[in-house]
Amino acid sequence: MQDTRRTSLFDLSGRTALVTGSARGIGFSLAEGLAHAGARVIVNGTRADTVEQAVGRLGAQGLEAQGRAFDVTDEAAVAEAFEQWDTKGVQVDILINNAGIQFRKPLVELELSDWQRVIDTNLTSAFIVAKQAARRMIGRGTGGKIINIGSLTSEGARATVGAYTAAKGGVKMLTRAMSAEWAAANIQANAIGPGYILTDMNQALIDNAAFDAWVKSSNPSQRWGKPEELVGTAVYLASAASSYVNGQIIYVDGGWLAVL
Numbered sequence: 042m043q044d045t046r047r048t049s050l051f052d053l054s055g056r057t058a059l060v061t062g063s064a065r066g067i068g069f070s071l072a073e074g075l076a077h078a079g080a081r082v083i084v085n086g087t088r089a090d091t092v093e094q095a096v097g098r099l100g101a102q103g104l105e106a107q108g109r110a111f112d113v114t115d116e117a118a119v120a121e122a123f124e125q126w127d128t129k130g131v132q133v134d135i136l137i138n139n140a141g142i143q144f145r146k147p148l149v150e151l152e153l154s155d156w157q158r159v160i161d162t163n164l165t166s167a168f169i170v171a172k173q174a175a176r177r178m179i180g181r182g183t184g185g186k187i188i189n190i191g192s193l194t195s196e197g198a199r200a201t202v203g204a205y206t207a208a209k210g211g212v213k214m215l216t217r218a219m220s221a222e223w224a225a226a227n228i229q230a231n232a233i234g235p236g237y238i239l240t241d242m243n244q245a246l247i248d249n250a251a252f253d254a255w256v257k258s259s260n261p262s263q264r265w266g267k268p269e270e271l272v273g274t275a276v277y278l279a280s281a282a283s284s285y286v287n288g289q290i291i292y293v294d295g296g297w298l299a300v301l
């Protein structure tokens with residue numbers, strides 16, 4: 042039982058956090074936010090050069106960061122990364138499964154290969170990476186934190202993003218499955234469902250005046266979200282403050298789902 046009088050509930054000092062897909066976008070903001078809360082962070086993306094640039098941006102702020110490029114859909118590459126961290130004494134206490142891609146096409150035109158790519162990157166990757174992290178958390182007996190990044194499409198569907206919707210719906214239920222299996226080992230597995238956030242993933246939509254106007258008019262906050270607005274929820278879910286919160290998805294969407 043934690044003593045809330047003596048511990049800072051949101052302090053991540055002494056913890057190591059792996060944030061997948063954190064070379065840019067939401068993942069970078071989450072890595073930066075966890076590092077400001079005291080964590081050592083491991084930055085990941087598909088490219089070594091952009092991962093190292095992100096590590097440099099964190100280091101320039103005096104934050105403790107290291108990088109590791111790998112493809113989250115490549116089970117062997119993920120296992121190798123964890124094995125190398127084992128040999129260096131690096132323990133992942135907090136995992137944020139953030140890496141993801143979007144691909145827009147009506148279902149009747151969608152190639153199976155594109156369906157598979159979207160499912161692999163947004164859903165199967167969370168299983169692949171969390172399996173490595175959770176095995177070690179269970180083996181150490183330390184417990185840990187797993188935060189999966191869902192979406193508004195974890196809750197509702199929209200046209201042209203069928204594979205993404207299936208994947209993010211799956212992320213919500215995978216989060217519950219993780220809780221069912223790992224809560225007894227003091228692992229809290231939860232998810233964040235971001236609303237429409239200003240990142241590269243949405244650049245075509247941001248540049249589309251009609252879509253931009255729709256996002257603003259359909260959201261009670263009347264604006265897009267910023268990546269850094271997800272940090273508070275991530276720090277909460279990564280910290281002792283959420284020690285009895287498990288299997289939940291918290292939507293950070295400006296109120297979008299509330300008015301559906």
Ligand SMILES: NC(=O)c1ccc[n+]([C@@H]2O[C@H](COP(=O)([O-])OP(=O)(O)OC[C@H]3O[C@@H](n4cnc5c(N)ncnc54)[C@H](OP(=O)(O)O)[C@@H]3O)[C@@H](O)[C@H]2O)c1
Nearest residue numbers: 062064066067086087088112113140141192237238240242
């Ligand atoms: N933006 C939104 O409105 C929004 C809303 C709901 C949910 N989300 C979710 O939030 C997460 C981040 O989205 P974002 O908007 O920040 O996207 P983004 O700006 O496109 O960044 C995606 C990040 O994921 C990495 N990535 C993609 N495929 C990968 C793979 N196979 N292996 C390792 N890394 C991979 C990218 O690496 P590289 O830099 O090497 O390309 C990049 O760092 C995603 O899961 C997304 O579905 C976003």
